[in-house]
Amino acid sequence: MKWAGSAVAVCLAMSSFVVSPNARAHPHGWIDLSVRVITDDQGVVSGLHQTWRMDPFYSLVVFEELQQVENASLEEGLDQLGREIRDNLAAEHYLTEVKINGERQALGEVSEYTAMERDGRLVFMFILPLETPQPLTDALLSYQVFDPTYYIEVVHEEEDGQPQDDALILHGEPACELSILPADPDPEMVMQAALLDKDESGEPGLGRYFAETGQVDCR
Template sequence: MKWAGTAVAVCLGMSGFVVSPDARAHPHGWIDLSVRVITDDQGMVSGLHQTWRMDPFYSLVVFEELQQVENASLEEGLDQLGKEIRDNLAAQHYLTEVSINGEHQALGEVSEYTAMERDGRLTFMFILPLEAPQPLTDAMLSYQVFDPTYYIEVVHEEEGGQPRDDALILHGEPVCELSILPADPDPELVMQAALLDKDESGEPGLGRYFAETGQVDCR
Protein backbone atom coordinates (compact mmCIF):
# COMPACT_ATOMS: atom_id res chain seq x y z
CA MET A 1 0.00 0.00 0.00
CA LYS A 2 1.50 3.30 -1.10
CA TRP A 3 0.25 6.85 -1.14
CA ALA A 4 0.63 8.63 -4.45
CA GLY A 5 3.11 11.46 -4.57
CA THR A 6 0.96 14.44 -5.53
CA ALA A 7 -0.15 17.28 -3.27
CA VAL A 8 -3.72 16.02 -3.46
CA ALA A 9 -2.65 12.51 -2.52
CA VAL A 10 -0.83 13.67 0.60
CA CYS A 11 -4.08 13.29 2.47
CA LEU A 12 -6.46 11.66 0.02
CA GLY A 13 -4.39 9.33 -2.10
CA MET A 14 -4.87 5.87 -0.70
CA SER A 15 -8.42 5.19 -1.87
CA GLY A 16 -9.41 8.49 -3.40
CA PHE A 17 -11.94 10.77 -1.77
CA VAL A 18 -15.54 9.86 -2.57
CA VAL A 19 -18.08 12.66 -2.70
CA SER A 20 -21.73 12.89 -3.70
CA PRO A 21 -22.29 13.07 -7.49
CA ASP A 22 -24.10 16.35 -6.83
CA ALA A 23 -21.18 17.90 -4.98
CA ARG A 24 -19.74 20.68 -7.12
CA ALA A 25 -18.02 22.99 -4.65
CA HIS A 26 -14.43 22.94 -3.47
CA PRO A 27 -12.71 21.66 -1.41
CA HIS A 28 -13.23 17.88 -1.27
CA GLY A 29 -11.75 17.21 2.17
CA TRP A 30 -10.36 19.06 5.12
CA ILE A 31 -7.75 18.95 7.86
CA ASP A 32 -8.18 20.42 11.34
CA LEU A 33 -4.88 22.04 12.32
CA SER A 34 -3.25 23.03 15.58
CA VAL A 35 0.23 24.52 15.93
CA ARG A 36 2.66 24.89 18.81
CA VAL A 37 5.49 27.32 18.15
CA ILE A 38 8.70 25.99 19.69
CA THR A 39 11.04 28.51 21.33
CA ASP A 40 13.76 28.29 23.96
CA ASP A 41 14.53 30.42 27.02
CA GLN A 42 16.53 32.85 24.86
CA GLY A 43 13.56 33.55 22.59
CA MET A 44 14.90 31.59 19.63
CA VAL A 45 12.24 29.88 17.54
CA SER A 46 13.29 26.50 16.18
CA GLY A 47 10.14 25.13 14.55
CA LEU A 48 6.43 24.40 14.48
CA HIS A 49 4.88 21.36 16.14
CA GLN A 50 1.87 20.64 13.94
CA THR A 51 -1.10 18.35 14.56
CA TRP A 52 -3.30 17.47 11.59
CA ARG A 53 -6.66 15.72 12.13
CA MET A 54 -8.02 14.31 8.90
CA ASP A 55 -11.76 14.58 8.35
CA PRO A 56 -13.95 11.74 9.71
CA PHE A 57 -14.96 10.21 6.38
CA TYR A 58 -11.44 9.95 5.03
CA SER A 59 -10.21 8.66 8.39
CA LEU A 60 -12.78 5.88 8.24
CA VAL A 61 -11.65 4.90 4.74
CA VAL A 62 -8.01 4.78 5.87
CA PHE A 63 -8.69 2.67 8.94
CA GLU A 64 -10.81 0.22 6.98
CA GLU A 65 -8.07 -0.26 4.42
CA LEU A 66 -5.35 -0.62 7.03
CA GLN A 67 -7.35 -3.34 8.73
CA GLN A 68 -7.52 -5.27 5.46
CA VAL A 69 -3.73 -5.42 5.05
CA GLU A 70 -2.65 -9.02 5.65
CA ASN A 71 -0.14 -9.88 8.36
CA ALA A 72 0.00 -6.33 9.69
CA SER A 73 -1.49 -4.71 12.77
CA LEU A 74 -3.20 -1.32 12.71
CA GLU A 75 -0.22 0.13 14.60
CA GLU A 76 2.21 -1.22 12.00
CA GLY A 77 0.06 0.15 9.21
CA LEU A 78 -0.06 3.58 10.84
CA ASP A 79 3.72 3.57 11.26
CA GLN A 80 4.16 2.89 7.54
CA LEU A 81 1.49 5.40 6.62
CA GLY A 82 3.15 8.06 8.76
CA LYS A 83 6.42 7.58 6.91
CA GLU A 84 4.69 7.82 3.54
CA ILE A 85 2.84 10.99 4.58
CA ARG A 86 6.12 12.52 5.75
CA ASP A 87 7.92 11.59 2.53
CA ASN A 88 5.15 13.01 0.34
CA LEU A 89 4.91 16.20 2.39
CA ALA A 90 8.68 16.71 2.11
CA ALA A 91 8.31 17.06 -1.67
CA GLN A 92 5.69 19.79 -1.06
CA HIS A 93 7.63 21.70 1.63
CA TYR A 94 5.20 20.20 4.17
CA LEU A 95 2.46 22.45 2.74
CA THR A 96 3.79 25.14 5.07
CA GLU A 97 5.21 28.63 4.57
CA VAL A 98 6.84 30.54 7.43
CA SER A 99 8.09 34.11 7.53
CA ILE A 100 9.64 36.31 10.19
CA ASN A 101 9.25 40.07 9.78
CA GLY A 102 8.09 39.36 6.23
CA GLU A 103 11.21 37.36 5.33
CA HIS A 104 10.57 33.84 4.06
CA GLN A 105 12.21 31.16 6.23
CA ALA A 106 13.88 28.03 4.88
CA LEU A 107 12.59 24.83 6.44
CA GLY A 108 14.50 21.79 7.64
CA GLU A 109 13.64 18.11 7.24
CA VAL A 110 11.05 16.43 9.44
CA SER A 111 12.51 13.59 11.50
CA GLU A 112 10.02 13.51 14.38
CA TYR A 113 6.52 12.44 13.36
CA THR A 114 3.77 9.96 14.13
CA ALA A 115 0.44 8.85 12.70
CA MET A 116 -2.24 7.60 15.07
CA GLU A 117 -5.92 7.00 15.59
CA ARG A 118 -7.44 9.53 17.98
CA ASP A 119 -11.19 9.69 18.65
CA GLY A 120 -11.91 8.00 15.34
CA ARG A 121 -9.77 10.45 13.34
CA LEU A 122 -6.50 9.84 11.55
CA THR A 123 -4.08 12.22 13.25
CA PHE A 124 -0.63 13.10 11.94
CA MET A 125 1.74 14.97 14.27
CA PHE A 126 5.17 16.26 13.32
CA ILE A 127 7.82 18.81 14.23
CA LEU A 128 8.71 21.03 11.28
CA PRO A 129 12.07 22.68 12.06
CA LEU A 130 13.36 25.89 10.62
CA GLU A 131 16.60 25.37 8.74
CA ALA A 132 18.24 27.54 11.41
CA PRO A 133 16.73 28.87 14.68
CA GLN A 134 15.81 32.55 14.53
CA PRO A 135 15.34 35.22 17.23
CA LEU A 136 11.70 35.93 17.94
CA THR A 137 12.23 38.77 20.40
CA ASP A 138 10.94 42.04 18.89
CA ALA A 139 9.83 40.15 15.79
CA MET A 140 6.66 38.76 14.22
CA LEU A 141 6.38 35.23 12.91
CA SER A 142 3.59 34.28 10.52
CA TYR A 143 2.75 31.00 8.82
CA GLN A 144 0.25 29.45 6.45
CA VAL A 145 -0.53 25.75 5.93
CA PHE A 146 -2.38 24.98 2.70
CA ASP A 147 -2.78 22.59 -0.22
CA PRO A 148 -1.75 24.69 -3.24
CA THR A 149 -4.53 23.18 -5.38
CA TYR A 150 -7.18 23.72 -2.67
CA TYR A 151 -8.40 20.14 -3.10
CA ILE A 152 -8.01 19.92 0.66
CA GLU A 153 -8.91 22.75 3.03
CA VAL A 154 -6.72 23.28 6.08
CA VAL A 155 -8.36 25.16 8.96
CA HIS A 156 -7.33 25.68 12.56
CA GLU A 157 -9.28 23.77 15.18
CA GLU A 158 -12.56 25.58 15.79
CA GLU A 159 -15.21 25.82 18.45
CA GLY A 160 -18.37 27.84 17.94
CA GLY A 161 -17.15 29.07 14.58
CA GLN A 162 -13.96 30.57 16.04
CA PRO A 163 -10.42 29.18 16.34
CA ARG A 164 -9.91 27.40 19.64
CA ASP A 165 -7.53 28.90 22.17
CA ASP A 166 -5.24 25.89 21.81
CA ALA A 167 -5.21 25.99 18.00
CA LEU A 168 -2.10 28.18 18.22
CA ILE A 169 0.11 28.17 21.29
CA LEU A 170 3.62 29.28 22.17
CA HIS A 171 5.84 27.40 24.62
CA GLY A 172 8.86 29.29 25.87
CA GLU A 173 9.96 32.89 25.59
CA PRO A 174 9.22 35.68 24.77
CA VAL A 175 5.69 36.78 25.67
CA CYS A 176 3.83 37.36 22.40
CA GLU A 177 0.37 38.09 21.06
CA LEU A 178 -1.09 35.12 19.18
CA SER A 179 -3.76 35.42 16.51
CA ILE A 180 -5.28 33.44 13.65
CA LEU A 181 -6.42 35.60 10.74
CA PRO A 182 -9.20 34.27 8.51
CA ALA A 183 -8.75 34.04 4.76
CA ASP A 184 -10.28 36.83 2.70
CA PRO A 185 -10.21 35.62 -0.91
CA ASP A 186 -11.37 37.73 -3.82
CA PRO A 187 -14.98 36.84 -4.80
CA GLU A 188 -13.74 35.91 -8.27
CA LEU A 189 -11.42 33.31 -6.75
CA VAL A 190 -14.28 31.96 -4.63
CA MET A 191 -16.31 31.51 -7.80
CA GLN A 192 -13.36 29.87 -9.54
CA ALA A 193 -13.03 27.34 -6.72
CA ALA A 194 -16.78 26.65 -6.59
CA LEU A 195 -16.92 25.85 -10.29
CA LEU A 196 -14.35 23.07 -10.06
CA ASP A 197 -15.91 19.64 -10.53
CA LYS A 198 -15.73 16.92 -7.90
CA ASP A 199 -12.67 15.31 -9.49
CA GLU A 200 -10.82 18.54 -10.32
CA SER A 201 -8.11 20.45 -8.52
CA GLY A 202 -7.43 24.14 -8.80
CA GLU A 203 -4.42 25.72 -10.43
CA PRO A 204 -1.30 25.53 -8.24
CA GLY A 205 -1.36 28.48 -5.88
CA LEU A 206 -5.14 28.71 -5.55
CA GLY A 207 -5.08 27.31 -2.02
CA ARG A 208 -2.94 30.18 -0.76
CA TYR A 209 -5.84 32.60 -1.08
CA PHE A 210 -8.06 30.44 1.12
CA ALA A 211 -5.45 29.84 3.83
CA GLU A 212 -5.71 31.15 7.36
CA THR A 213 -2.65 32.96 8.71
CA GLY A 214 -1.21 32.27 12.13
CA GLN A 215 0.68 35.16 13.70
CA VAL A 216 3.00 35.33 16.69
CA ASP A 217 3.66 39.01 17.36
CA CYS A 218 6.49 39.61 19.83
CA ARG A 219 7.20 43.23 18.92
Protein backbone atom coordinates in the same frame (compact mmCIF):
# COMPACT_ATOMS: atom_id res chain seq x y z
CA MET B 1 1.32 -1.36 1.04
CA LYS B 2 1.89 1.57 -1.31
CA TRP B 3 -0.19 4.68 -1.83
CA ALA B 4 -0.58 6.64 -5.06
CA GLY B 5 -2.69 9.44 -6.47
CA SER B 6 -2.90 13.12 -7.32
CA ALA B 7 -0.51 15.75 -5.96
CA VAL B 8 -2.06 16.79 -2.67
CA ALA B 9 -3.87 13.53 -2.04
CA VAL B 10 -0.50 11.79 -2.43
CA CYS B 11 0.83 14.07 0.29
CA LEU B 12 -1.91 12.84 2.58
CA ALA B 13 -1.40 9.25 1.40
CA MET B 14 -5.14 8.87 0.93
CA SER B 15 -6.09 9.26 -2.70
CA SER B 16 -5.73 5.64 -3.76
CA PHE B 17 -8.57 4.54 -1.54
CA VAL B 18 -11.04 7.44 -1.20
CA VAL B 19 -14.33 7.28 -3.05
CA SER B 20 -14.66 9.05 -6.38
CA PRO B 21 -14.38 12.83 -5.96
CA ASN B 22 -17.54 13.06 -8.07
CA ALA B 23 -19.40 12.10 -4.91
CA ARG B 24 -18.31 15.13 -2.93
CA ALA B 25 -18.28 18.87 -3.29
CA HIS B 26 -15.07 20.88 -3.65
CA PRO B 27 -12.83 20.97 -1.62
CA HIS B 28 -12.77 17.22 -1.22
CA GLY B 29 -11.78 17.03 2.43
CA TRP B 30 -10.36 19.02 5.28
CA ILE B 31 -7.74 19.00 8.00
CA ASP B 32 -8.21 20.45 11.49
CA LEU B 33 -4.91 22.08 12.43
CA SER B 34 -3.22 23.05 15.67
CA VAL B 35 0.26 24.55 15.97
CA ARG B 36 2.71 24.91 18.82
CA VAL B 37 5.54 27.36 18.10
CA ILE B 38 8.72 26.06 19.72
CA THR B 39 11.12 28.56 21.25
CA ASP B 40 13.89 28.33 23.82
CA ASP B 41 14.44 30.45 26.95
CA GLN B 42 16.15 33.12 24.85
CA GLY B 43 13.14 33.49 22.56
CA VAL B 44 14.74 31.76 19.57
CA VAL B 45 12.19 29.88 17.47
CA SER B 46 13.32 26.50 16.17
CA GLY B 47 10.19 25.09 14.56
CA LEU B 48 6.46 24.41 14.50
CA HIS B 49 4.92 21.38 16.16
CA GLN B 50 1.88 20.66 13.99
CA THR B 51 -1.08 18.38 14.65
CA TRP B 52 -3.31 17.51 11.70
CA ARG B 53 -6.67 15.79 12.31
CA MET B 54 -8.00 14.37 9.06
CA ASP B 55 -11.71 14.65 8.47
CA PRO B 56 -13.94 11.79 9.69
CA PHE B 57 -14.74 10.41 6.23
CA TYR B 58 -11.10 10.15 5.15
CA SER B 59 -10.21 8.71 8.53
CA LEU B 60 -12.88 6.02 8.33
CA VAL B 61 -11.78 4.87 4.88
CA VAL B 62 -8.11 4.91 5.87
CA PHE B 63 -8.69 2.74 8.93
CA GLU B 64 -10.84 0.30 6.98
CA GLU B 65 -8.11 -0.06 4.36
CA LEU B 66 -5.38 -0.51 6.95
CA GLN B 67 -7.35 -3.24 8.68
CA GLN B 68 -7.64 -5.17 5.42
CA VAL B 69 -3.88 -5.40 4.91
CA GLU B 70 -2.81 -8.99 5.50
CA ASN B 71 -0.15 -9.84 8.08
CA ALA B 72 -0.02 -6.30 9.44
CA SER B 73 -1.45 -4.77 12.60
CA LEU B 74 -3.12 -1.37 12.65
CA GLU B 75 -0.09 0.02 14.49
CA GLU B 76 2.27 -1.28 11.80
CA GLY B 77 0.05 0.19 9.10
CA LEU B 78 -0.02 3.55 10.84
CA ASP B 79 3.78 3.53 11.18
CA GLN B 80 4.21 2.97 7.46
CA LEU B 81 1.49 5.47 6.64
CA GLY B 82 3.24 8.08 8.79
CA ARG B 83 6.52 7.54 6.94
CA GLU B 84 4.85 7.88 3.57
CA ILE B 85 2.91 10.99 4.58
CA ARG B 86 6.18 12.54 5.82
CA ASP B 87 8.07 11.59 2.65
CA ASN B 88 5.36 12.88 0.33
CA LEU B 89 4.89 16.10 2.28
CA ALA B 90 8.62 16.80 2.07
CA ALA B 91 8.29 17.22 -1.70
CA GLU B 92 5.57 19.84 -1.09
CA HIS B 93 7.45 21.76 1.65
CA TYR B 94 5.07 20.20 4.17
CA LEU B 95 2.31 22.47 2.79
CA THR B 96 3.69 25.15 5.10
CA GLU B 97 5.08 28.64 4.63
CA VAL B 98 6.75 30.45 7.53
CA LYS B 99 7.78 34.11 7.47
CA ILE B 100 9.59 36.29 9.99
CA ASN B 101 9.16 40.02 9.46
CA GLY B 102 7.83 39.20 6.01
CA GLU B 103 10.86 37.14 4.95
CA ARG B 104 10.13 33.54 4.04
CA GLN B 105 12.11 31.04 6.09
CA ALA B 106 13.81 27.91 4.77
CA LEU B 107 12.51 24.73 6.36
CA GLY B 108 14.48 21.75 7.61
CA GLU B 109 13.70 18.06 7.25
CA VAL B 110 11.08 16.43 9.44
CA SER B 111 12.53 13.62 11.55
CA GLU B 112 10.03 13.56 14.44
CA TYR B 113 6.53 12.47 13.41
CA THR B 114 3.80 9.99 14.17
CA ALA B 115 0.46 8.85 12.77
CA MET B 116 -2.22 7.61 15.15
CA GLU B 117 -5.89 6.98 15.67
CA ARG B 118 -7.58 9.32 18.11
CA ASP B 119 -11.35 9.36 18.71
CA GLY B 120 -11.96 7.83 15.32
CA ARG B 121 -9.84 10.37 13.47
CA LEU B 122 -6.51 9.90 11.72
CA VAL B 123 -4.02 12.24 13.36
CA PHE B 124 -0.61 13.12 11.95
CA MET B 125 1.77 14.97 14.28
CA PHE B 126 5.19 16.28 13.34
CA ILE B 127 7.82 18.84 14.22
CA LEU B 128 8.72 21.06 11.28
CA PRO B 129 12.09 22.69 12.04
CA LEU B 130 13.36 25.93 10.61
CA GLU B 131 16.58 25.38 8.70
CA THR B 132 18.10 28.16 10.80
CA PRO B 133 16.56 29.05 14.20
CA GLN B 134 15.66 32.72 14.45
CA PRO B 135 15.19 35.15 17.36
CA LEU B 136 11.63 36.34 17.91
CA THR B 137 12.59 39.42 19.90
CA ASP B 138 10.94 42.44 18.26
CA ALA B 139 9.79 40.18 15.41
CA LEU B 140 6.57 39.03 13.78
CA LEU B 141 6.34 35.36 12.84
CA SER B 142 3.54 34.31 10.52
CA TYR B 143 2.69 30.99 8.91
CA GLN B 144 0.15 29.46 6.57
CA VAL B 145 -0.61 25.78 6.05
CA PHE B 146 -2.49 25.08 2.83
CA ASP B 147 -2.93 22.77 -0.12
CA PRO B 148 -1.86 24.84 -3.15
CA THR B 149 -4.60 23.31 -5.32
CA TYR B 150 -7.30 23.70 -2.65
CA TYR B 151 -8.16 20.00 -2.97
CA ILE B 152 -7.93 19.80 0.82
CA GLU B 153 -8.98 22.68 3.07
CA VAL B 154 -6.85 23.32 6.16
CA VAL B 155 -8.46 25.17 9.09
CA HIS B 156 -7.35 25.68 12.68
CA GLU B 157 -9.23 23.78 15.34
CA GLU B 158 -12.36 25.77 16.12
CA GLU B 159 -15.43 25.88 18.31
CA ASP B 160 -18.59 27.83 17.55
CA GLY B 161 -16.95 29.25 14.44
CA GLN B 162 -13.91 30.65 16.29
CA PRO B 163 -10.39 29.21 16.62
CA GLN B 164 -9.86 27.35 19.87
CA ASP B 165 -7.47 28.85 22.40
CA ASP B 166 -5.09 25.91 21.94
CA ALA B 167 -5.17 26.02 18.13
CA LEU B 168 -2.05 28.20 18.32
CA ILE B 169 0.21 28.20 21.36
CA LEU B 170 3.75 29.35 22.08
CA HIS B 171 6.12 27.04 23.92
CA GLY B 172 8.88 28.91 25.68
CA GLU B 173 9.76 32.60 25.74
CA PRO B 174 9.15 35.43 25.00
CA ALA B 175 5.66 36.70 25.79
CA CYS B 176 3.99 37.51 22.47
CA GLU B 177 0.54 38.18 21.10
CA LEU B 178 -0.94 35.18 19.31
CA SER B 179 -3.67 35.44 16.68
CA ILE B 180 -5.24 33.47 13.86
CA LEU B 181 -6.41 35.62 10.96
CA PRO B 182 -9.24 34.29 8.81
CA ALA B 183 -8.82 33.93 5.07
CA ASP B 184 -10.10 36.88 3.06
CA PRO B 185 -10.07 35.83 -0.61
CA ASP B 186 -11.07 38.42 -3.16
CA PRO B 187 -14.24 37.77 -5.21
CA GLU B 188 -12.23 36.66 -8.25
CA MET B 189 -10.59 33.85 -6.29
CA VAL B 190 -13.92 32.83 -4.78
CA MET B 191 -15.43 32.68 -8.25
CA GLN B 192 -12.49 30.67 -9.57
CA ALA B 193 -12.96 28.09 -6.81
CA ALA B 194 -16.73 28.02 -7.29
CA LEU B 195 -16.37 27.26 -11.00
CA LEU B 196 -14.32 24.12 -10.42
CA ASP B 197 -16.08 20.90 -11.31
CA LYS B 198 -16.52 18.38 -8.53
CA ASP B 199 -13.71 16.25 -9.94
CA GLU B 200 -11.26 19.13 -10.37
CA SER B 201 -8.60 20.74 -8.24
CA GLY B 202 -7.57 24.36 -8.63
CA GLU B 203 -4.44 25.67 -10.25
CA PRO B 204 -1.39 25.60 -7.97
CA GLY B 205 -1.54 28.67 -5.74
CA LEU B 206 -5.32 28.84 -5.39
CA GLY B 207 -5.27 27.39 -1.89
CA ARG B 208 -3.15 30.26 -0.60
CA TYR B 209 -6.08 32.65 -0.92
CA PHE B 210 -8.24 30.47 1.33
CA ALA B 211 -5.58 29.89 4.00
CA GLU B 212 -5.78 31.16 7.55
CA THR B 213 -2.70 32.95 8.88
CA GLY B 214 -1.23 32.26 12.28
CA GLN B 215 0.73 35.10 13.84
CA VAL B 216 3.12 35.38 16.76
CA ASP B 217 3.73 39.09 17.32
CA CYS B 218 6.66 39.81 19.64
CA ARG B 219 7.22 43.42 18.58
